[in-house]
Amino acid sequence: MLTDLPLDQLRTYRSAQTRPDDFTAFWDETLADAARHDLDVRATEVETGLTTLTTFDVSFRGFGGEEIRAWLRVPAGASGPLPTVVQYIGYGGGRGHVLENLVWASAGFAHLVMDTRGQGAKWAVGDTADSGPAGPSVPGVMTRGIADPATYYYRRLYTDAVRAVDAARALPQVDADRIAVLGASQGGGLALAVAGLRDDLAAAVAYVPFLCDFPRSTRITDDHPYREIADYLATHRDQVERVHHTLSYFDGVTLAALATAPALISVALMDPVCPPSSVFGAANAYAGPCEVLTWDYNGHEGGGPFDDARALEFLRENVDR
Amino acid sequence: MLTDLPLDQLRTYRSAQTRPDDFTAFWDETLADAARHDLDVRATEVETGLTTLTTFDVSFRGFGGEEIRAWLRVPAGASGPLPTVVQYIGYGGGRGHVLENLVWASAGFAHLVMDTRGQGAKWAVGDTADSGPAGPSVPGVMTRGIADPATYYYRRLYTDAVRAVDAARALPQVDADRIAVLGASQGGGLALAVAGLRDDLAAAVAYVPFLCDFPRSTRITDDHPYREIADYLATHRDQVERVHHTLSYFDGVTLAALATAPALISVALMDPVCPPSSVFGAANAYAGPCEVLTWDYNGHEGGGPFDDARALEFLRENVDR
Amino acid sequence: MLTDLPLDQLRTYRSAQTRPDDFTAFWDETLADAARHDLDVRATEVETGLTTLTTFDVSFRGFGGEEIRAWLRVPAGASGPLPTVVQYIGYGGGRGHVLENLVWASAGFAHLVMDTRGQGAKWAVGDTADSGPAGPSVPGVMTRGIADPATYYYRRLYTDAVRAVDAARALPQVDADRIAVLGASQGGGLALAVAGLRDDLAAAVAYVPFLCDFPRSTRITDDHPYREIADYLATHRDQVERVHHTLSYFDGVTLAALATAPALISVALMDPVCPPSSVFGAANAYAGPCEVLTWDYNGHEGGGPFDDARALEFLRENVDR
Amino acid sequence: MLTDLPLDQLRTYRSAQTRPDDFTAFWDETLADAARHDLDVRATEVETGLTTLTTFDVSFRGFGGEEIRAWLRVPAGASGPLPTVVQYIGYGGGRGHVLENLVWASAGFAHLVMDTRGQGAKWAVGDTADSGPAGPSVPGVMTRGIADPATYYYRRLYTDAVRAVDAARALPQVDADRIAVLGASQGGGLALAVAGLRDDLAAAVAYVPFLCDFPRSTRITDDHPYREIADYLATHRDQVERVHHTLSYFDGVTLAALATAPALISVALMDPVCPPSSVFGAANAYAGPCEVLTWDYNGHEGGGPFDDARALEFLRENVDR
């Protein structure tokens, strides 16, 4: 059943989330700090048993100079720099198995799928550690280091995601002028964040994005992972304001308002995980051109392959020109 | 947690399921009836946006001459007959979206994925109708026509599956001597059934197969789809013997005992849907060489891409010689 | 807890469901087609062990000339045509066991309870098959043939229900001028439908009717059976408009607007299965006199025997004159 | 799925429950105490709208002389004393609505259905209070007064049940030599208890009886109502022995061993509420002739109308001679 406002209200919904005063400084310093570490991009071809695609095990240095893993897939025998999709992964998963996630390279793109630090053990395997500081936390990463923006887990992950595009640009298979970011759920939130923090993208695609409008989302759904934050505040009852201050540096609504690359955002009206109003809150704040793809009867699975099909067209129009 | 016997007992477990006297006659007549309908294989290339693969919308005539849909995927530009994987789909799903399920063709096989009559509306879309007779039924297809082997839904679906191999053999992209059948769950049960009903296969691969040892499986799990049969018998209390007589013509244990193509069967020890003893019951009865791939901590998802990776090796050894 | 609007709003609620242009033609043709088949009513007395009632196993020809079963119960030794209740059954059930459902005949009515094609295996046994066409479907009958009004399951079932009244009129125990239709949930939806499609009824009784205001009901409840339609559209994402077009021919709101026999409709304000607004949507559209019986603290069980008690009075006033 | 031992083991299963030394004295004194109160049977005809049956609102004095309500239903116009069914009701329910439960009178029996003190508010309405002492209790009646056999709720209810037969014998519609007791679940447990505490019954019928083998049943099921006892002992951790001593005076296994009237007991092998071994424990201890009716695929609903159908035959053979 519908999990949020009716569609006609969603179309014009504006989030009440606000931007902290030092938001820009925070991210400028964060990315500048990261930039002090050499990217150190490495790519080693791996044997997968696939014959139409070539796969590389990639690593680069993300936040704090830590090693971040990725897969790069390209059509076998591709020559010359390719239009490229940099993909981020949903909550709990990692870059996955080499035999999964073949669509983008099979469609002729260079496809770099970034691993997610410290996740990668629930539905898709990963190989990347997170060694940042972790205060008292609810199981999961949503509250890891949440007492301060500087120690928050997503500061590290957003920085990795920004630098994944730098890593892509450093790969010979990638055409640096034709890069799109893409992801679903947490991956969609990361795509919006990167679109807000970089100005050199050709497009951004976010399916049912997570990490948007924390003050509202943590109050209108009981589902994980937003629920982790509610659970934390149910115990640390004296930190409500502090936690929301931290989260305000990482809100997809705020980041979308800085993003100018053409965007495709999908939303599912029966999504109990990422409330439709939080997605529309980001989409309606998006600074650049933004198409919203609405699924009437879907939950958090969103459009699935129907999202991919529309995204393929959208990428042809905006990236593979 | 473990859902069945400990592994050491499973390794030697023998099912108590028995074969009805007229089993062979039943299937001989069923397949002979079907053979009276022209196969009428048609294949039309479809536009998918993928560049490394070519996809065809295929149809052929299955049980009762009804139109059965399928996808054929081959590497773009492939020449000459290819080693081939004929795939069957799990319960509730259909042949899926054109952008899904790219592994086998990306590995160089011709990949024919058969739609499932009357299913295809739960987790993967389908386009094939089932118009056979349907008496009082529990929601789902498990009890459709179950009062008699002649009217049972799986008589029609097993026949479709047998004829999908004939359809594959009729396609120019397929090397008729190098065909494997493959599937997961219901798809795995179908692969075992086809392996028992045909003698021209190069290999059979069944991940966590369903449709095995009905008398035991319907009593030791509460999960769907076996549960549909239990629900039916909870209402039609006077049909216990009759229903099990019908099911005895369709039991993977019995069909495996007739199958001689080299087989790979996976089993998950925490599977609540397809009890491990039912899978070992089939594997231990399998007439040909049979490798069992055991996953200690998995449920019905089985080995997922790890199953695929081992299957790729197995297919290279047995099909792609 | 309350599952819908507060009662004061419900009392004046108007559904937004609309009638397709060819609605009347569709049903005229459908019923005319059915009328081409001989009714072929048969009634055989059965031994039940009951001494105050006489029971007959009845069959007649419904949609497509298929055999539809029913029970006829009358007071033992009844002479002359009786006031009559034609009853339809809730989702999943069939006409039931001969020892069930004794109220109406014990109250002096001839009681014809129609079996439900293809159902009758969940909570009450049935004996009637559905052999109509069935495209890809979610388990259950709600999406069987839903791609087109002509193939939709409920076209067949509504037609059976209309013809059950013809069958009743053909029985010597029935007074053709004193027939009421009655049912709960799906049975209530059928009663409303028959009341809208026939003009010769003495009364209609619908307890917590199902099958009303599909566009709204499929969006405001997660419960089955409306959920089957939502599940179908979650997979067949491109058929939302098409499916709702099909459903518009079968909506209880639309059919109620054509019904003129005196009606008793019950509604439960905590019903999660048939949302109160969907019931009031039908009741408030009902063309004839319509009494609404409201249960404040009930779910889909509605008034149970309290509904029966009020219905007995209502039938005495309107049918057993 | 099966909830207990396999059927072949159940057939010979013997419960380990034991009888306290003063068991006979306890019940002799209890019933003698009750007998000091005048039965004071009253029966007033009530208007129900039914024409084939006549219904009376009955009351008599049960344990402590408290008023116990019942319905008496007989075929309309019945003359002379009838074979009689005294029925007890399942946990949580009362004697129900006048329009419910019509089978036994419709089959020609006088049917006295006893209300259950203090219950009658969950699935069937009741009108009888329990005013006995109640120490700290888990919600429900299973632990009301459980600290001592003298104060235990079931001492009162079992006594009511024994006296309901006396009340039946005092009614002119009842043939005192042809009385059977019957019930399902708690009602079945009461039927077994009365069969063990009286020697003048023509038959006893217990469907899926509750209240059997408390030491085992409270340990092998998590379902209510046995669970109430486990919940009580989870808090009152120091009363395990004391509570089981109280329960030993009320165990269906012990009472069955004293019962000699011909019995029909049904059992469902997938019953999570009343474990099959507890039912077989009683049946295998039954002193008189005892037929066990086994349902392979049913839960606590047991045989439902199939139980009734077999019971009707059994009652014809044993009561309605």
Place this chain on the structure above:
Amino acid sequence: MLTDLPLDQLRTYRSAQTRPDDFTAFWDETLADAARHDLDVRATEVETGLTTLTTFDVSFRGFGGEEIRAWLRVPAGASGPLPTVVQYIGYGGGRGHVLENLVWASAGFAHLVMDTRGQGAKWAVGDTADSGPAGPSVPGVMTRGIADPATYYYRRLYTDAVRAVDAARALPQVDADRIAVLGASQGGGLALAVAGLRDDLAAAVAYVPFLCDFPRSTRITDDHPYREIADYLATHRDQVERVHHTLSYFDGVTLAALATAPALISVALMDPVCPPSSVFGAANAYAGPCEVLTWDYNGHEGGGPFDDARALEFLRENVDR
């Protein structure tokens, strides 16, 4: 997630509950009747193993002169009358184990914790019986005797609670002029009730109070214990008005409107058990000064030790002057 209105609306929310005309007379007579029984306060020191506190097993005579148990805890070696906390317990629990609930005495208060008649078997042990009349009831005490205010369970419990303060005043360790009542959930409802029925209290503390605004609360939550009332009315469909008439004598909203002692009330905005609007309904009706402590992300656990910490300060200000 939020379970009720947004906070800004809650702050000014007024309940629609009304006071019956004879409300004052009802309680005057009830308390006068109780006062006819001698209080008979007894206190026996018990060995607990604790060295900083001294504990007494206390009893007094409550409603109907029945024995009500309690614990009295005081700092070891305390001399002279102490400021005092009289505590009531949440639904299902009793006065608990001697090693539990040490905060108030450890903070220097005399702490009298009253047992709850007939409860004390779910999460905290109790030793007090309820022997009042009990008509048909849903498991639990919410509907015990609900057909009439005179027989309702909470008439007895509220009276016990009022007299617990009298009992406290009779103890030498207690300073009769410095008594606060305190409790959580049911205990909070009792604290509000006693504050409304006595005029000699120094303060009242109610955490997430239960028993407020029955007409609304029984309709907007599915959770127990309010649900017990809804379940009763789902069966006893004809008693809706009668039951709400009974409840109107016991509503925390009404009782709060009579209470003048300074109050501290906590509320949790994600509480599914005691809806926030029902708590604000009482707090906004409170006649005396009333501080509301709001927890944004908590369910029915409320503020837990954070509530205690604020209550300690509040009691220092208002009681321990």
Place this chain on the structure above:
Amino acid sequence: MLTDLPLDQLRTYRSAQTRPDDFTAFWDETLADAARHDLDVRATEVETGLTTLTTFDVSFRGFGGEEIRAWLRVPAGASGPLPTVVQYIGYGGGRGHVLENLVWASAGFAHLVMDTRGQGAKWAVGDTADSGPAGPSVPGVMTRGIADPATYYYRRLYTDAVRAVDAARALPQVDADRIAVLGASQGGGLALAVAGLRDDLAAAVAYVPFLCDFPRSTRITDDHPYREIADYLATHRDQVERVHHTLSYFDGVTLAALATAPALISVALMDPVCPPSSVFGAANAYAGPCEVLTWDYNGHEGGGPFDDARALEFLRENVDR
């Protein structure tokens, strides 16, 4: 219901878990490494509002020299070194609020309750961070760093726990010769571990201990937190052996076999979280005297205050001599 073997089998149950060859070396080196960091014990009195107890906010340096927080509670005005309880906390919780957990100091002990690194956000607040390495993990700490014993989370936590005793010994309120370790669930597992890794304890108390017999426990329960390991291995299917190798260094069964201080271990026979056989596996392997306290009808709450009451006696006998 019982969640494991019957009690008579449990009493003699021996776990099959084995000790890795370098077990002793591993722990010797780990503790020696930790010992290189100064303990740096600090204790600051905090204002709590309690008058019978004095509370200190304590910190010391644990694994890697990281700051570990604790509360120290002593009877107000206590003079001279006291017998001492060092307590560890259950999974998800931290040292808690200052107003919680007052039993041990109220009984005259010095009570040091150690915070749990990185936990302390689910049911009891904490203030201690874990900054050790964390590879891909399932939400929670069970699989943090599990790929290697050197990086495993519990290496850090066990070391903290061992050093908490050193910290206690450094406090003036503590009598170094009279220290017991105590905890429930994870806290009980830690108590067993410390008892196995130190030889200077007066006693060890473990209620329903967790962290015992990982190979068995991860296979026979679906409940968290053992489930985290199963979930990890369901994704990282190739690490079963590796993970169990890591876990073998941390198994309570192995550590108990090294422990000689008198022990009290409680077990609950209906515990779904810590299977009774895993607890008996540790108890039956315990090297010193060991009393097992068995609760027949409890789940993971175990004996609750009844455990405390017996532990108080046990500590009087063994610690407070």
